[in-house]
Amino acid sequence: MAQTALRRIERIAQLILIILAFATGAAFAQSSPPPAVGTGGTTGVQSGSPWTVCRADTNTAWLSANTSGTYNAVEACQSVGYTSVTNQGGTCGTVCGYCGTPGQETYDGGGGSVTSLRYTVNWECSGFVGVQQNTKKIDTTKAAQEARARFGLNRASSLVSNQPDLIPFLSGSGGARFNAEVTRGFGNIDIASNPDKPVWATLSASWSDIDGADGSYALGAVGAHWALTPDIFLGGMLQFDHSKWDNGLASVKGTGWFVGPYLLVRAPDQPLYFDLRVLAGQSDNRVSPIGTYTDSFSSDRVLARAKVAGELQYGNVTYIPNMILSHTTDDQSSYMDGNGNFIPSQDVWLTEFSFGLDFSVPYRDILIFGGVSGIVSDAGGSGVAQAISSTYEGTRGAVRLGFSHEFASGALLRAATFYDGLGQSRYENFGLDLTLSSDF
Secondary structure, three states, X not given: OXXXXXXXXXXXXXXXXXXXXXXXXXXXXXXXXXXXXXOEEOOOEEEOOOEEEEEEOOOEEEEEOOOOOEEOHHHHHHHXXXXXXXXXXXXXXXXXXXXXXXXXXXXXXXOOOOOOEEOOOEEEEEEEOOOOOOOOOOXXXXXXXXXXXXXXXXXXXXXXXXXOOOOHHHHOOOOOEEEEEEEOOEEEEEEEOOOOOOEEEEEEEEEEEEOOEEEEEEEEEEEEEEEEEOOEEEEEEEEEEEEEEEOOOOEEEEEEEEEEEEEEEEOOOOOEXXXXXXXXXXXXXXXXXXXXXXXXXXXXXXXXXXXXXXXXEEOOEEEEXXXXXXXXXXXXXXXXXXXXXXXXXXXXXXXXXXXXXXXXXEEOOEEEEEEEEEEEEEEEEOOHHHHHHHHHOEEEEEEEEEEEEEOOOOOEEEEEEEEEEEOOOOOOEEEEEEEEEOOO
């Protein structure tokens, strides 16, 4: 009896030791130390040199690398036991220092998305849980919202710039055309039917590079109008568009439509023209915020646009002043993502006003043309969109110079060079465009 009781006591004692051993190991894992200063790594390095731990404690850590690389700062922080990124900025090319000052920890907020930082070599990790415990679910809400907001603003900008011009219906200055334009950071293709007819169709496409992210956009439109009076036309149009946005890790794409009326007005007895339109539509979109899974969400969109243009003749020079005001909104729905996070709804909006003065003058058998224009844009939205909208707003100027030649067959060749980005340090766009016009 005594021996049986003793064996039971021994087994209980062994069980208690095993429990204490597991508890001690768990406590050790929970209290694993932060990474040592000088620790380096390549996790999250998309291009460039490895990063270095400059400072670390149980609250935050300072990671840094040298210039011109691209880094997923979230993955780098998680590899050393932190859950998220709270600050980011440049270091003037000095690892673990700022502008030649060793140990100066400075964040200027630049570099774009924390999952694809470019020209930003300095970030702060937070939410220390230890490397052993860093298996908790990752909160990708911010990454998803930022990707959706940048996609929405990028698509809004492309939607505005790709709108079909209907004033040639009134002025008679249009014609069936094929236009191919390629620039650094932007490209455009435009095909249109004869604007002398009340039924028309257009197809356009563009490519962009904004804040280090690549975008592509395509828009197709059909419409018809009827004369209410000799100078007033009422019509309707249907538009379809497809857009893609990609920053190397996150990507978003969407396919949608717009429908609505438009009004064309010509001032009696003078070359002054107005184009007004209001369109509404929806879009089905797919987002991959960190490149590992893809979710779907929808958008409700609205576009309002007004344009006024005129013609002034002085000698053999024709001046064409014009102004365009556009406003578009993109309301994105909420959803539950593939990582188990609830992604709330958000909206983005963009307003652009452009004003310009173009000219054309004949010289022998060619027509020399050019112009200068100014663009003012304002953007915003809810949540994350408001914080990143500065990339899509501001003022800039553009200049253009070119020539055209009409062949005996009636075909028209146009060539021009332009620069867009005057007065804007974060925006630059220039290149060459060629246009071939012919009746189809």
